[in-house]
Amino acid sequence: xxxxxxxxxxxxxxxxxxxxxxxxxxxxxxxxxxxxxxxxxxxxxxxxxxxxxxxxxxxxxxxxxxxxxxxxxxxxxxxxxxxxxxxxxxxxxxxxxxxxxxxxxxxxxxxxxx
Amino acid sequence: xxxxxxxxxxxxxxxxxxxxxxxxxxxxxxxxxxxxxxxxxxxxxxxxxxxxxxxxxxxxxxxxxxxxxxxxxxxxxxxxxxxxxxxxxxxxxxxxxxxxxxxxxxxxx
Numbered sequence: 001x002x003x004x005x006x007x008x009x010x011x012x013x014x015x016x017x018x019x020x021x022x023x024x025x026x027x028x029x030x031x032x033x034x035x036x037x038x039x040x041x042x043x044x045x046x047x048x049x050x051x052x053x054x055x056x057x058x059x060x061x062x063x064x065x066x067x068x069x070x071x072x073x074x075x076x077x078x079x080x081x082x083x084x085x086x087x088x089x090x091x092x093x094x095x096x097x098x099x100x101x102x103x104x105x106x107x108x109x110x111x112x113x114x
Numbered sequence: 115x116x117x118x119x120x121x122x123x124x125x126x127x128x129x130x131x132x133x134x135x136x137x138x139x140x141x142x143x144x145x146x147x148x149x150x151x152x153x154x155x156x157x158x159x160x161x162x163x164x165x166x167x168x169x170x171x172x173x174x175x176x177x178x179x180x181x182x183x184x185x186x187x188x189x190x191x192x193x194x195x196x197x198x199x200x201x202x203x204x205x206x207x208x209x210x211x212x213x214x215x216x217x218x219x220x221x222x223x
Binding site for chain 2: 043105
């Protein structure tokens with residue numbers, strides 16, 4: 001089934017631990033994004049990648065890093081998790097990095113940092 | 115600063131019509147999107163408007179007035195499955211998507 005796969009679906013993590021959220025797409029979209037969604041707030045962009053080998057910072061990049069070694073994978077790493085990073089994380093992709101392109105979202109990863 | 119405003123929550127009756135408003139103040143405008151998000155699920159694309167006017171797609175329609183910084187999503191013949199959050203997002207002059215907090219729509223029988 002074409003789309004985006006995120007893992008894990010849900011995770012409880014101790015503060016200070018390192019965590020990588022995985023994201024894989026099979027649509028050959030060149031642009032990928034990581035968002036966080038918090039109650040009462042709009043989706044906020046963490047990092048993005050317009051094409052394999054390039055990444056950029058979004059609105060809330062601090063405490064997060066990404067890599068884009070190939071077209072399909074776009075992992076998000078929390079180097080040392082803090083409670084304020086408790087959120088639902090969505091990976092998304094689109095056909096192009098610029099322009100009015102429709103985003104396809106993964107099912108989300110719910111992260112709780114204690 | 116950039117801002118997208120939507121009502122937090124709305125309630126409507128099955129079979130009725132509901133209009134969800136979105137007002138925006140952004141640095142430039144390159145289009146407005148509406149997404150639907152069921153509880154615990156991913157957002158899915160509903161509509162895109164870049165020119166003024168109404169775009170109709172089945173039971174759903176989306177309207178845009180760029181001069182007023184205003185859009186609405188119109189849902190007709192409401193069904194229970196339409197219970198969801200509806201997210202408004204604007205593409206600014208840098209082609210960055212600015213998201214509203216979403217409107218939770220509750221449908222009652």
